[in-house]
Amino acid sequence: MGRISFDDVLGTNYVPSHIERCSLKASIESIVQGLSALKHVLSPLLAKRKTLTKSIRAHTALLTPIRRVPPEPIREDFPRPRVKEVPLKLGRICRVWPDITLSTASLWCAIRIPTAWNIEGLREWISRSGSCTLSFTIQIFHENSDHLSLLASYQSRWKEVVFLFRDSQLQFAQEFLGSLAHNYENIHTLKFAYETCGRAQNNIHMVVNSAPNLRNLLL
Incomplete structure (x- = not known):
């Protein structure tokens, strides 16, 4: 009589019989099919999750404290540039900084x-x-x-x-x-x-x- 479950021998040195090997192959195929079905269900959910996450980040960015700081204090806190540094890098931090960077003479x-x-x-x-x-x-x-x-x-x-x-x-x-x-x-x-x-x-x-x-x- 074949086994109904192999849970008790998983992770052991148990050697299945020929009939049990056939049963194991059938079980594995069934599990693979189940995973494939789950993939079709999860794919649209994961895509929606990605879209929602992107939206959350975009909305959260509007709440960053730096957006409420006037340009003058930002200019005062900019580090003194060195000869090998490029002030344009500062302009890539957020959308507000390019204008501030370009108009801050000490950075150039x-x-x-x-x-x-x-x-x-x-x-x-x-x-x-x-x-x-x-x-x-x-x-x-x-x-x-x-x-x-x-x-x-x-x-x-x-x-x-x-x-x-x-x-x-x-x-x-x-x-x-x-x-x-x-x-x-x-x-x-x-x-x-x-x-x-x-x-x-x-x-x-x-x-x-x-x-x-x-x-x-x-x-």
């Missing part, structure tokens, strides 16, 4: 200028910085001449500046540095970084008549 006072960046991008970045001091890192070479000229026109606002050099561009670098005004009202840090060391470092000359706020000069 520092930038690491990438190679072959569109000059209009740099001009827009500087315009958003208002009257704040400017901190930047840029490589001095011919392809960046427009960017360098634009930055030179704001020389009185320079604060933390890093110039990157290549040996092959030393003459151009010297010409650019020689074209700058000799007074640096707001500069705090001035750094010259070379891709190769040696004789090149002794061939760069820069005239500075006045830099009352200069604290760091790195060669």
